[in-house]
Amino acid sequence: MHRFVMTIISLAIFLLPLQIGMAASEAAVGAPDAKPAVKAPNIKSNAAVQAKLDKNKNPQITALRWANHIDAVTGLSTLRLVFDVSGPVTVSSSVIGSPVPQLAVVVKGAVPGDVASTYEFDGRIAELLTVSAAGADTRLVMQLPLMLEDTDYKVFTLRNDPANKKPFRVVIDIGQKMPPIKFNFTAGLKDKTIVLDPGHGGSDPGAVGANKTMEKTITLAVAQRLKPMLEKAGAKVFLTRNDDRDVFGPNASAVDELSARTTVANNNKADIFVSIHINSFTNPIAGGIATYYYQKTPYDALLASSIQSTIAPASGLQNRGINAANFYVIKRSVMPAVLTELGFISNPEEEKLMNTADFQQKMAQSIYLGLDKFFTQAARLGGGQ
Ligand SMILES: [Zn+2]
CATH class of the missing domain: 2.60.40.3500 (Immunoglobulin-like)
Structure with missing residues (x-):
């Protein structure tokens, strides 16, 4: 699940430090071309x-x-x-x-x-x-x-x-560094570097269902099922976390935690970054599958549509489509990136479903197929920036 955090760019930046709450998990930070903004100073x-x-x-x-x-x-x-x-x-x-x-x-x-x-x-x-x-x-x-x-x-x-x-x-x-990634995609998963980011972990459970299912548990389970599938196809796979822990540290700020996740992708020169999450809403009737992207490369929306087109039908749940979003991890990763929301933990039926090995395997398998589909399409587009 994700909550927005607004960045306030104040004309009074130098005169009056602003205190802004920072409690987000997938924090959206700043407008794409905002000038450096001051936030949450604590004097x-x-x-x-x-x-x-x-x-x-x-x-x-x-x-x-x-x-x-x-x-x-x-x-x-x-x-x-x-x-x-x-x-x-x-x-x-x-x-x-x-x-x-x-x-x-x-x-x-x-x-x-x-x-x-x-x-x-x-x-x-x-x-x-x-x-x-x-x-x-x-x-x-x-x-x-x-x-x-x-x-x-x-x-x-x-x-x-x-x-x-x-x-x-x-x-x-x-x-400013030149992004280390040159986009020149070839078809197939062989030799691709893929970073999987199981949302939340450690002191941060993510969203929690009525039956106490924690988002961090499901996101890790899906990532751990997906990793060997991609490796078997010849891809190099990094997880931002391999167990139930905070990626940066238990007392880290939201920004520290999220930048540690994108650093795994940026430093490993990943081709693709996939952040895995579970949605949540106040109304328990809301449900379905959605994928978010931030179009900072020519390929983010294509990656989102490739993955959404395989995971939504495989889930049997409502297809909520792809959506542009200003989430930190998909914006600050330099390569094409998506954030998937594999159902609603606040929906009791979906909470029950996501706890099953069958559903977790289906999600892993369909993200795998979506990634394969992406590389095929990206190669057809010719790659290159
Ligand atoms: Zn989440």
């Missing part, structure tokens, strides 16, 4: 640090600004973040690959001042920035959609310039 922790350190007159990070620059020739964009600092500092940086790609920067000799502890971006170049005190220093961690090479970013300091009223500054430039 409490840093304000406390600031109060304590004000007396000591430590240099502080006093402001954060950012801008996107687009190269007219290559079309690639760069995200520049500028931190104002009230005194001279030095910086060091490192790239971390797990559980999601991150750029960590230590600003030595300044503590966080009146800046938020969390900034959320639109995900094209950066997902999230956290600002935290680390002794007398500040640690900045940027979560990224794709792993960075050394040449993809620069971190440096600028001296103050009193004549032009410019303070000391720390600058982070991050260039």
Whole structure:
């Protein structure tokens, strides 16, 4: 099941941090081309640090600004973040690959001042920035959609310039990565890399039925039946989780959890990403099968229709069709991706059905057939971007 989370892009971004609830499972984050937005900053922790350190007159990070620059020739964009600092500092940086790609920067000799502890971006170049005190220093961690090479970013300091009223500054430039995927699909499942994402898991049960069936159990069962079928056909298959656990960690935010799932697909250069879920609604009569896609490649809708055309008839349930949706995992995976909803757990008959080995096997088998159908059709279209 999925719930929407709205991203608010406020004109008052720099003046007034906004607190927005974040409780979604398949969170929809941002409009496709939204400017980097600030979301859910929490200044409490840093304000406390600031109060304590004000007396000591430590240099502080006093402001954060950012801008996107687009190269007219290559079309690639760069995200520049500028931190104002009230005194001279030095910086060091490192790239971390797990559980999601991150750029960590230590600003030595300044503590966080009146800046938020969390900034959320639109995900094209950066997902999230956290600002935290680390002794007398500040640690900045940027979560990224794709792993960075050394040449993809620069971190440096600028001296103050009193004549032009410019303070000391720390600058982070991050260039946009080219997606690692080249679409040139061939027919058949052999040698394809497919990431299966069983929805929810661990501390997050997903939707729960009247008879206590948990969505996380059914989604994992279907993925585990599907994996050997695809492998037998010669595909390489990764599951975002192989057992009942949180993908990122039990106390992770919704965004951390979801970006860890897309990272499995992005880092393994998957051809296709399939997220498996079960629907839920307040009215127990609602039922049926639906598939969602976000058309960020030429192939997302084709993948959705290929899979929906096999799973809906096999289920014997209502065919709710394919729908465009702004869900995090299908938007932030760089390859064609779908999110399937294999029935309604809130419908007692469907809840009973989805607990049967027969239904789980039918769903796995029909997703398999849908994937095979997709590659046949995509190859016929000629592949290529
Ligand atoms: Zn779900």
